[in-house]
Amino acid sequence: MNILIIPDKFKGSLAASEVISAISNGIQKVMPNANLHSVMSSDGGDGFLNAVAENLDCEVVTTDTVDPLGRRIRADYLLNRADHVAYIELAKSSGLELLQVHELSVMKTSTYGTGLQIRDAISKGATSIYVGLGGSATNDGGTGIALALGYQFLDGLENDLDSNGENLSKIRAIKKKEVVQDLNNISFYAVNDVDNPLFGAKGAAHIYARQKGANDSEIDALDEGLRNLDGIVQGNLGKNVAQSPGAGAAGGTAYGLQAFLNAEFVSGIDFMLNLAHVEELLQTKKIDYIITGEGKFDNQTLHGKLINGVVDLGKNHGVPVIVVCGQSEVATEKLASLHITEVLEISDASKPLEYNMENAAALTEKAVLTFFENLTET
Known part of the structure; x- marks a missing residue:
């Protein structure tokens, strides 16, 4: 049998x-x-790296980064130098697994640490980057990743804003300065298996923020913040992707990867079954x-x-x-x-x-x- x-x-x-x-x-x-x-499979969430490692010959790269609250940590990702492909699991630097229950604060958390990992992978020659989404402690619309890769988020007085949930509603302009090589030469893939839009009743905040520590008023504020982010992105970058199925994955990180980095959405299960x-x-x-x-x-x-x-x-x-x-x-x-x-x-x-x-x-x-x-x- x-x-x-x-x-x-x-x-x-x-x-x-x-x-x-x-x-x-x-x-x-x-x-x-x-x-x-x-x-060994994964829908793009926890265990993504383990599943990739079971099927591909990759090097484990450990790099300096920060956790969702900005504290210094070291985290792993996988790199196939021959094919110039990197595999990054969001949860390793921006995940709930890194926080104690009393530390959950989705208004303050950021995906900046994941952005630092992406930046490191690019510096090592990666031209295709797969980001496994899931298990995030964040609801920053992917602004942390974007900040690490050269985007600026400005308030009404043109002051720089940190990337986190509570600052989404304060964004009035988005600018970009190059801190790494031309991102247009990098292919990004957001690996996940949810179909939530960025905002609304089925969006990132209303469906997922409570498990990340948000109360009712914070959920409403985060949802409004994501709406604001989308409005500024449409005005400054000409991207209208908030309603793409899956945009709300990982607190809107999937949206950010698509809006700021032109990422393609990839089904986690299809990705892993093909890999195996x-x-x-x-x-x-x-x-x-x-x-x-x-x-x-x-x-x-x-x-x-x-x-x-x-x-x-x-x-x-x-x-x-x-x-x-x-x-x-x-x-x-x-x-x-x-x-x-x-x-x-x-x-x-x-x-x-x-x-x-x-x-x-x-x-x-x-x-x-x-x-x-x-x-x-x-």
Whole structure:
């Protein structure tokens, strides 16, 4: 039997690599001769660099930068010198993972650290730069990245403004001074799998800012700030991209990459599946099952996230898909139309959440083992 394993992480519990290991262990205990093919994947968020490193031969570059609050740190990115391509994960310098809960302050945070990483990659010869979006602690519309690469944001008195959420509403002009080589010679790609616009009810602030520490009044202020930024960008740069699907990703960073750097939006799941040559695998091997999964399987999962891409892959190739998850909120009657053969919920309902999260690997292994035991007995 040939089985393809492409899971997401179980947030707060297991990395994608650990999910792969648990699923593999469960299968091999029942079918030790099964051929297992696994893909470390990412929708452009947390784990983006790990997924790229699994599929490409890249150098790890560690550079001086700053965290979302401007404190000095060192962070990694990947560089393929032969092809002049850099891969940067936004969360490494502008992510929630760098802040304690009491430090969350989306009005003050900035993507400037990610801009410094991009600048370093350009100085090392990168001419194509992929930025994996997700896990950001920011809502600055990508102005931090732009500031690091030579843009100036000015208030009504032509004073320079720092790049952060609270200053978005103060911007009255945008200017550009070159601090690196001509950015027109650099190709930028924003890798993500959300479809939110920059502002509005489904925009960056209203959908994502609360988890970054914003209260109701701050969310409204951030949304107005993003509207203001877009107005100035349209007037000064002639770019009208705020309503592009995905512009609101990572607090509007996707918008900033497109408005300031002419970035192309790239689907995270499509990017990773192409990188791993999954289509080629499906065409050359008789794959019996595709197994995917994440911590919580809900309706949001089915709108642009990694699992949605994997389900589509199974549907297109006629391969049954199994979803492993902590909990499922997707109605059973909906599964058949989605081409999902089985959903394996690993949670032990008799135990508290903490137990299930701490023992997620063992529970995943057990659920997969039980499924394939039952399969081989029928």
